[in-house]
Amino acid sequence: xxxxxxxxxxxxxxxxxxxxxxxxxxxxxxxxxxxxxxxxxxxxxxxxxxxxxxxxxxxxxxxxxxxxxxxxxxxxxxxxxxxxxxxxxxxxxxxxxxxxxxxxxxxxxxxxxxxxxxxxxxxxxxxxxxxxxxxxxxxxxxxxxxxxxxxxxxxxxxxxxxxxxxxxxxxxxxxxxxxxxxxxxxxxxxxxxxxxxxxxxxxxxxxxxxxxxxxxxxxxxxxxxxxxxxxxxxxxxxxxxxxx
Amino acid sequence: xxxxxxxxxxxxxxxxxxxxxxxxxxxxxxxxxxxxxxxxxxxxxxxxxxxxxxxxxxxxxxxxxxxxxxxxxxxxxxxxxxxxxxxxxxxxxxxxxxxxxxxxxxxxxxxxxxxxxxxxxxxxxxxxxxxxxxxxxxxxxxxxxxxxxxxxxxxxxxxxxxxxxxxxxxxxxxxxxxxxxxxxxxxxxxxxxxxxxxxxxxxxxxxxxxxxxxxxxxxxxxxxxxxxxxxxxxxxxxxxxxxx
Numbered sequence: 017x018x019x020x021x022x023x024x025x026x027x028x029x030x031x032x033x034x035x036x037x038x039x040x041x042x043x044x045x046x047x048x049x050x051x052x053x054x055x056x057x058x059x060x061x062x063x064x065x066x067x068x069x070x071x072x073x074x075x076x077x078x079x080x081x082x083x084x085x086x087x088x089x090x091x092x093x094x095x096x097x098x099x100x101x102x103x104x105x106x107x108x109x110x111x112x113x114x115x116x117x118x119x120x121x122x123x124x125x126x127x128x129x130x131x132x133x134x135x136x137x138x139x140x141x142x143x144x145x146x147x148x149x150x151x152x153x154x155x156x157x158x159x160x161x162x163x164x165x166x167x168x169x170x171x172x173x174x175x176x177x178x179x180x181x182x183x184x185x186x187x188x189x190x191x192x193x194x195x196x197x198x199x200x201x202x203x204x205x206x207x208x209x210x211x212x213x214x215x216x217x218x219x220x221x222x223x224x225x226x227x228x229x230x231x232x233x234x235x236x237x238x239x240x241x242x243x244x245x246x247x248x249x250x251x252x253x254x255x256x257x258x259x260x
Numbered sequence: 261x262x263x264x265x266x267x268x269x270x271x272x273x274x275x276x277x278x279x280x281x282x283x284x285x286x287x288x289x290x291x292x293x294x295x296x297x298x299x300x301x302x303x304x305x306x307x308x309x310x311x312x313x314x315x316x317x318x319x320x321x322x323x324x325x326x327x328x329x330x331x332x333x334x335x336x337x338x339x340x341x342x343x344x345x346x347x348x349x350x351x352x353x354x355x356x357x358x359x360x361x362x363x364x365x366x367x368x369x370x371x372x373x374x375x376x377x378x379x380x381x382x383x384x385x386x387x388x389x390x391x392x393x394x395x396x397x398x399x400x401x402x403x404x405x406x407x408x409x410x411x412x413x414x415x416x417x418x419x420x421x422x423x424x425x426x427x428x429x430x431x432x433x434x435x436x437x438x439x440x441x442x443x444x445x446x447x448x449x450x451x452x453x454x455x456x457x458x459x460x461x462x463x464x465x466x467x468x469x470x471x472x473x474x475x476x477x478x479x480x481x482x483x484x485x486x487x488x489x490x491x492x493x494x495x496x497x498x499x500x501x502x503x504x
Contacts (some may be wrong), residue, residue, distance in 0.1 A: 032350075063494065079402050084490050089407045091400050103393040106276075106386070111397045111495035134385050138378045141385035142350070145392060147392040149347040153355045156335050160325050161404045163333045163451045209405045246328050250307065251355040 019139040022228045023047055024097030025071050025183040031184060031254045032146040039140055042133045046071060049124040055061035059114040059122070060101040067110060068124045070100040075120030076196050080204065081112040090205035092154055093117070093178070093197070102148060105130070118196040146253075162207045170206050171216045174227055175233055177252070184254045192234040267291055269315050275428060275498040276390040283384055290315060292369040300448040301426030303358040303366070304345040311354060311366045314344040320440050321365030324448065325356040334449035336398055337361070337422070337441070343430040346392060349374070362440040377421045390497075399496040405449045414450050415460045416489035419470055419477055421496070428498045436478040462487075 022030075027042050029035065035043070050073065053059055060067050062081060077094040084114070091112055094100055104110030105127050134141040157177070161170045178195065182188025199213045221227045225241040227234045235241060263481045266274075270287050272323070273279065281289070294317065304311050306325060321338040335356055338344055348354030348381045349371050378385040399423070422439065426432025451502055467472045469485045471478045479485060 042455065076431045081400065083404070083408050087408050090402045091403060106390045106393045107397060107495070107497040109494045109497070110398060131382070131386060134378070135382045138375070138382055138385065141378050142375060145385070145389055148389060148392050148396065152349060152392065152399060153347060155396060155403060156325065156355060157398045159335060159399060159406060160327070160333045162403060163406045164327050164331050172298045187331055230364070251351070251352045253351040253353070 019057070023071075023073065024095075026097075027185050028097040029140075029147065031144045033139060033143045035143075036137075036139075039137045039143075042137050042140060046125055046129060047123040049075065049247060050121060051124060053120050053122060055116045055118060059116065060104055060110050062113045064104070064110050066236065067101060067104055069105040069128055069130075070122035070124055072096050072098050072100055073121040073123060075121075075122075075230070076117040076199060077114050077120060078117050078205075079112055079114050085228045088204045089207075090201065092158065093152070093205070095178075095185065095203075098151070099125075099144075099147060102144075102151075105116060117201065148228055150251075150253055153253070157251055167206070167208055167212060167216050168219060169245050170208075171202070171213070172220060172225065172241050173204060173247055174202070175220075175228065176238075176241060176245055176247045176249075179233065179235065180249050180252050180254070184219045184252075190235060190238045192232060194231060195228065195233045196231060267317065268339075270341075271429050272341040273384075273387045273391065277383060277387045277468060279387075280383075282409050283381045283387075286381050286384060288335070290369055290373060290377060291317065291367040292364055294346050295368060297360045297364050297366060299360045299362060301359070301501075303360065304348055304354050306354060308348070308354050308356045311345060311348055313349040313368055313374075314348045314368055316342050316344055317365040317367060319366075319367075320361040321358050321364060322445060322449075323356055323358050323455035331343070332448045333451075334445065336402065337431065337445075337449070339422075339425055340431065343369075343388075346395075361445065371448070392496045394495075394497055401431070401450070401495055411452055411456060411460050412463060413489050414452075415446070415457070416464060416469065416485050417491055418446075418450060419464075419472065420482075420485060420489055420493075422481065423477065424493050424496050424498070428496075434479060434482045438475055438478060439472065439477045440475060450453075477499075 072094050074096055077100055078090055079092050080088050080090045082088050100114050101110055179188050179193055182193045199210045202213045203210045217228055224236050316338050318340055321344055322334055322338050324332050326332050344358050345354055384428045423432050423437055443454045446457045447454045463471055469481050499500045
């Protein structure tokens with residue numbers, strides 16, 4: 017199997033565990049029920065129960081929570097290789113909603129599929145737990161960002177984090193990446209107003225660090241941006257397999 | 261085995277899965293290497309690698325992240341039955357620190373112990389994944405709180421959440437619970453100043469909803485507080501076993 021054949025999930029889990037042929041086959045089977053979804057309709061809704069989880073194969077998804085007063089907090093964005101609604105599968109009711117940002121392809125996964133996969137290849141359970149732990153580390157980082165970082169550092173940190181995550185699944189680099197997000201997505205993720213988002217992006221561009229324009233994030237000075245944001249990617253844990 | 265013999269972790273996981281005798285025995289073995297820790301020294305430090313994880317048997321722990329400028333964001337508090345550093349075990353380096361709030365007892369768990377437990381009883385892997393998912397749902401809720409709730413609702417939500425979590429492991433009720441936290445803990449968890457914490461607690465007390473005094477949280481009007489905070493406990497997912 018060449019690198020090009022690997023699903024984004026397989027690429028991602030390979031950062032944690034050197035997968036055996038049997039484990040690769042089980043992962044492959046999890047991708048069987050593939051479906052397409054378009055923006056504008058939730059994949060999974062807050063409070064919904066008995067829904068399936070998904071493995072995202074292509075496109076971006078936004079996960080969010082709406083307060084009773086209508087304000088929205090975006091919890092995270094999902095990119096290829098990420099699970100959608102894994103928590104909802106295990107927690108009976110989903111604690112938040114998932115909406116496609118652009119057209120996506122995702123494979124449906126039932127609780128029974130996972131249990132079966134874990135029974136035949138227990139190491140995969142550890143790998144999925146790793147992925148879930150990493151997702152949690154992302155949310156922790158977002159909490160620290162909203163709670164303790166100023167707006168400029170928060171934006172810089174976010175753009176670097178997405179770049180590192182996309183690089184892991186082969187669709188981003190230190191040069192930049194394609195990014196389908198709007199200023200409203202950025203505002204609701206970072207706890208800023210849309211106007212504030214524009215001001216912060218202008219500042220980062222004028223300092224020669226990064227440009228986000230026409231659906232593309234371009235790093236002009238990746239290391240400068242890392243220093244500016246005090247970005248330490250250790251929490252992303254993607255520096256090669258731990259389990260051989 | 262009577263309810264009184266069950267470890268807090270066993271009580272907690274029983275909310276997700278009806279545990280077999282074999283699974284109970286495996287959980288029991290995970291509690292073998294029990295140790296005592298006192299406040300004032302981190303159990304696990306941010307950036308530390310190759311550390312063990314722990315299952316908390318008694319006492320409270322605070323998990324936090326320090327920014328380079330010295331500000332602290334408390335991510336969550338751990339209570340009996342919670343894992344400490346499970347993410348750090350899987351993610352190589354811990355993304356945050358754990359400090360005992362009061363004297364605690366905790367059982368050390370190695371990555372190999374977990375892998376062995378999952379191999380002999382794969383359903384336990386799903387149960388631990390459930391617990392990890394629930395921990396993540398807590399952090400998501402804290403992100404929404406800091407990002408989108410005002411200070412009064414944030415405090416009320418927090419006191420209710422801790423009450424519900426403690427009730428699940430048998431050390432809290434709708435009447436109240438013992439709580440070893442200081443105003444500084446509350447401030448760093450909720451993104452408030454210590455003075456603001458006092459003001460908010462006075463308001464909640466004067467409205468006849470809840471009192472926090474002398475290490476004890478007393479609910480005067482539990483339902484009133486639930487309405488005030490718009491507290492929906494679905495994300496805690498503790499309404500009886502899903503897997504029979």
